[in-house]
Amino acid sequence: DAGVIQSPRHEVTEMGQEVTLRCKPISGHNSLFWYRQTMMRGLELLIYFNNNVPIDDSGMPEDRFSAKMPNASFSTLKIQPSEPRDSAVYFCASSRAGGLETQYFGPGTRLLVL
């Protein structure tokens, strides 16, 4: 059973460029979460979807960040334009039904914005 798949695993880009992070949740899971992890702020929930619909995006830092889930097996997190302070590890997680069920995390995308 494949776990949550994220791509790319590492991304290095220059300030001002667009960055797209991708996530494939576990088949059959209907909730998907995007997290950001930094040394300063720890692990923060950015947005989560239930049945492909965004439920809570209050953690999205600003308009430069956007997330989509066009179908049950794919989600993207886009940063445009990127800034050095966006450098972090971005995790995608999925679960069967929200916060009560176990969230399964992907391996993360390590983003460095120069």
Next chain:
Amino acid sequence: AQSVTQLDSQVPVFEEAPVELRCNYSSSVSVYLFWYVQYPNQGLQLLLKYLSGSTLVKGINGFEAEFNKSQTSFHLRKPSVHISDTAEYFCAVSLYGGSQGNLIFGKGTKLSVKP
């Protein structure tokens, strides 16, 4: 507002010694409680969770945690640690009856097991 405090950012311990990682939370409503572990360069995985029932919860890899409502704590324990337990451990809460999916994580505790 809800919050989670992990009192120790780093815990060094010798192999086969017992360990306790402390977690306190604040919330005006009932909560569900979780411990996740993150091994180097990996995503988080669930160790254990408390939803209801017995306040002593047993998880994977020999870990257990006890929910103490009066002290608003959910400390993680293991009676004898191994080198392979070296990792970062995160305590998290989710609101009872609230916005499902909104896990609030603590800042993490790095457990370092020395031979």
